[in-house]
Amino acid sequence: MTDYPTLKEMGISAVESIKRFSLRQERDRDVLKIYFERPASSLRAHSQKFTFAHPRTAIPGQSRHSQAYAELSNSSPVLCSALAELKQLTTAEVPQLSPKAEVLQDLQHLERVMEGKLAEIRQKIECLA
Numbered sequence: 001m002t003d004y005p006t007l008k009e010m011g012i013s014a015v016e017s018i019k020r021f022s023l024r025q026e027r028d029r030d031v032l033k034i035y036f037e038r039p040a041s042s043l044r045a046h047s048q049k050f051t052f053a054h055p056r057t058a059i060p061g062q063s064r065h066s067q068a069y070a071e072l073s074n075s076s077p078v079l080c081s082a083l084a085e086l087k088q089l090t091t092a093e094v095p096q097l098s099p100k101a102e103v104l105q106d107l108q109h110l111e112r113v114m115e116g117k118l119a120e121i122r123q124k125i126e127c128l129a
Helices: 005-009 067-071 077-090 099-128
Strands: 018-026 029-036 047-053
Touching: 005 077, 018 077, 029 077, 047 077
Parallel strands: none
Antiparallel strands: 018 029, 029 047
């Protein structure tokens, strides 16, 4: 197996369990989220989030499948190196999505997160009653 020094520096020792990753912008920083292949009963995290500050005010896209991936030259060198390693690890498995499909996928993820959070809040309300 090829050595992935940047990912190891970031604390990821089991690179073979990386399933996919996403990149998005939040204000003045880039957020890299790495998803792992784990059994449902695993106590280990299914994802890990890393935040990288950058001097620019905007990033032209939010996905590695867009032109944004190629235009990250002003971003953190660690982020650029990590993205290169992640792309090398996951290229064979990740299908290319159209921009519309990416947005729909993001929307579905947001809906799942919101449903889970609403259920958690409702459960807390029930406990208070």
